[in-house]
Amino acid sequence: MTRKTLGLLALAAVVLLSLPASAQGPIRIGASLSLTGTYAKLGKNQHEGYQLCIKDVNAKGGLLGRKLDLVVYDDQSLPATAVRLYEKLITEDKVDGVMGPYSSPVSEAAANVTEKYKKIMVAPLAATTSIFRKGRKYIFMVISPAEGYLEGVVDMAAKRGLKTIAVVNEDTLFSKAAAAGAVELAKKKGMQVVFSEAYPKGNTDFSAMLTKIKAANPDVVVAGTYFDDAVALTRQMKELSVNPKMYGVTVGGDLPEFYDTLKQNAEYIYGATQWEPTLPYPGNQEFFETYKKDFGHEPSYHSAAGYAGCILYGEAVKRANSLDAEKVREQLLKLETKTIFGDYKVDQDGFQLAHKMVTFQWQGEKKLTVWPDELAQAKPRYPTPPWAQR
């Protein structure tokens, strides 16, 4: 490339960058999402949640008298790419606000950029506590933290007077936190943790671990899992006839594929979910119907959290009557409300306090909410019979 073309390019760049953004155009909200790569399916649901939120807000006249516009890039499920994209959104595209990406690792990486430029980022799909405990000022949490996933199972077990529990988890950020939360809660409730072990990601053979669990003979087994390991663990529990009175998993257990895969072996298994379309939150039913009509498939909790996160940001902007980060931040810290996703209230770190996980149990091919009591659709089927009798 010659010096002259370089000069021209530089000139062009300067001219393009210095064009003033039209003051009364739409408010542009930027986000990077995992539209391809490992998290493609979940990222797409979150994207659709954002899209529906923008549509709904615009239908009600937009924000501060301006329409909303969504600028989305694909981070391919890679934290490093997300960092680049948020940098681009903020410095080149000069968006008016940003929304969070999908997943804890990607949010963790992107938060460094949004903090640097003092941009508010409501991060609806970041569930890892540590992200919010690093003194960051502008990031806000929507979903329940990983530590809360097994709360329901432990609480139900303690109420039934069960004494011993085994806790296992995949050795990754989220599952580790879920297991740690379960251990802490079980101890608080006076239960004895008789076995606890982590296994590496991608592990397919749990027979040694389960043999040890069988020897410890706990009343309850809970596992911080994703889908693969949840399925493999359940199958091998049956093979080795490990028969706890209650058995709960975290992520994966809530997918329809979990039941399709395990069939009747999924019965009686407890799982946790951030959100269900059946929960009696304000506007939830309408959200479910509109979403299904607009996108041709049912929303997942990723869709609902995305939608709710975007609504919360809008609400804070409305209350602040400004896009100024400090003013919006003040409102988000003060805000106490209920969206289609459930309760929202954060502490000074932006860490979610009010949102509740619900615990379900697979009963007769259906996932029925059994905890907390005020949201329960059914009574838990207890105790879990031995594998041979299912």
Next chain:
Amino acid sequence: MVGQVLISGVLSGALYAMVALGLALIYGVMRVINIAHGPLLMLGAYTTYFLYSRAGMNPFLTVPIAMAALFVVGVLLQRTLVFRVVDAPELSSLLLTFGISIALVNLAQLAFTSDLRAVEFITGAWVIGGLALSKPRFIAFLFAAAVTALAFLFLKYTRLGKAIRATSQSREVALVCGINVARIHLLTFGLASALAAGGGALLAVIVAVQPEMGGVWTFKSFLVIVLGGAGNYPGALLGGLLLGLVEQLASLFLTTQLSEVVAYVLLVVVLLIRPAGLLGGRQT
């Protein structure tokens, strides 16, 4: 407890051995380290999944079909891409097969989506004298053992098998003896892909099928062939069983988390004491 764990070790070890044998074949004959071995296994798993879910076939009967299909894929890969790096420095073959691996995983994501699929066929276990023998894993073990044995017989007694071993020992001499080395390379890559696919087809009954399931198998196979002696075919068998047992025993006596650590520590120790692997390098 130890008995139960030894059973699990042998059951998974046979699968390791079968998959790793493919990697050992390619390395032995062509000195190519095939990073795409795991993704080829993933394609085998998808073949089984689709034949099971769409055509309602018994997943264990799809094993030969998956192997045949991936044999063709392997031959095509060799014919179009891999033959270019056979004589190149090892870094080139690493880069090429790494590229193929990324392409295969992403194509699978595009074509099959990253949804998790599962073949729910047989569950449960036979209980013999207080020890549980997992049904799907045991049947997979029988298949893996049979396929591995056939592969060995093929290498040992057939003309083609002998030609493969001859090429692996010395390509020049093989050429001089009138062996069509390019054709042997095609056959080897096809055979290796078929072995990976067989492993994938059997795994589909045990774990969830998804585009990224293969990665860990590339590494495990690599570990196995280095343990046993790179390019040494009986070494792959020994290495596979050893890895299966070590993983399970480490899980029992230490923790599951440490089982991988122990496997890699074992690798380092073996490399220190016997740099060419337990059974030595490329003898056949």
